[in-house]
Amino acid sequence: xxxxxxxxxxxxxxxxxxxxxxxxxxxxxxxxxxxxxxxxxxxxxxxxxxxxxxxxxxxxxxxxxxxxxxxxxxxxxxxxxxxxxxxxxxxxxxxxxxxxxxxxxxxxxxxxxxxxxxxxxxxxxxxxxxxxxx
Amino acid sequence: xxxxxxxxxxxxxxxxxxxxxxxxxxxxxxxxxxxxxxxxxxxxxxxxxxxxxxxxxxxxxxxxxxxxxxxxxxxxxxxxxxxxxxxxxxxxxxxxxxxxxxxxxxxxxxxxxxxxxxxxxxxxxxxxxxxxxx
Numbered sequence: 530x531x532x533x534x535x536x537x538x539x540x541x542x543x544x545x546x547x548x549x550x551x552x553x554x555x556x557x558x559x560x561x562x563x564x565x566x567x568x569x570x571x572x573x574x575x576x577x578x579x580x581x582x583x584x585x586x587x588x589x590x591x592x593x594x595x596x597x598x599x600x601x602x603x604x605x606x607x608x609x610x611x612x613x614x615x616x617x618x619x620x621x622x623x624x625x626x627x628x629x630x631x632x633x634x635x636x637x638x639x640x641x642x643x644x645x646x647x648x649x650x651x652x653x654x655x656x657x658x659x660x661x662x663x
Numbered sequence: 664x665x666x667x668x669x670x671x672x673x674x675x676x677x678x679x680x681x682x683x684x685x686x687x688x689x690x691x692x693x694x695x696x697x698x699x700x701x702x703x704x705x706x707x708x709x710x711x712x713x714x715x716x717x718x719x720x721x722x723x724x725x726x727x728x729x730x731x732x733x734x735x736x737x738x739x740x741x742x743x744x745x746x747x748x749x750x751x752x753x754x755x756x757x758x759x760x761x762x763x764x765x766x767x768x769x770x771x772x773x774x775x776x777x778x779x780x781x782x783x784x785x786x787x788x789x790x791x792x793x794x795x796x797x
Binding site: 530531532533534537539540541547550551553554555556557577578579580582584601602603604605606609611622623626628650651652653654655656 | 664665671684685687688690691712735736756757762787
């Protein structure tokens, strides 16, 4: 069912510093920051040859990553995102297997303009898993 | 400098349960477990089309992931591994930039039989980073 690893998301407090670090010290291809007010984050893409790292910095009130950064002052890996062909079929399979889908269980439009779901970390080895219909 | 994302490592307490979850519920291609006593872990590979997820379960005394699992009872993402062409050149560039290399700074042979280094999470957005000479 799951396909490519679409991205690994790393929550950061200072996205400019994280971008400099990956661009200058690690020599990676790093995008400019993009504000996504509808998702409460500023995003930077680190384009690796086979996948992406995404830096997420809180934007505005009630950012979904604010609490994570309170607990992880240095930042940290926030989630992994796997691609699926059919997010409704994926959701139904997961629910039938007893896995908890976060929110109301309906896909919403994610940061890439595609339908996404998040799965409960307690059901997935302490790892927040995003599924994106690719 | 950094190339492909070689893998994302997820520490787990029960590698059989994690394997079943990814094989049956997420429908992924999951390897059989392999003991790596010299690294203090049992490893399973989840082969995605573009990269790998590696499950790590503690093996023996003094496993390098035992402490992580004490703090993260459900498991969790332990590190990311980026490929580099020349690990000595990478190390020297990182040290010149003030980044801390763990251990004595000399590459050791990692779980894939290739030279690896680990970088200090405090210097990399709270993320433990492994570099592997590909």
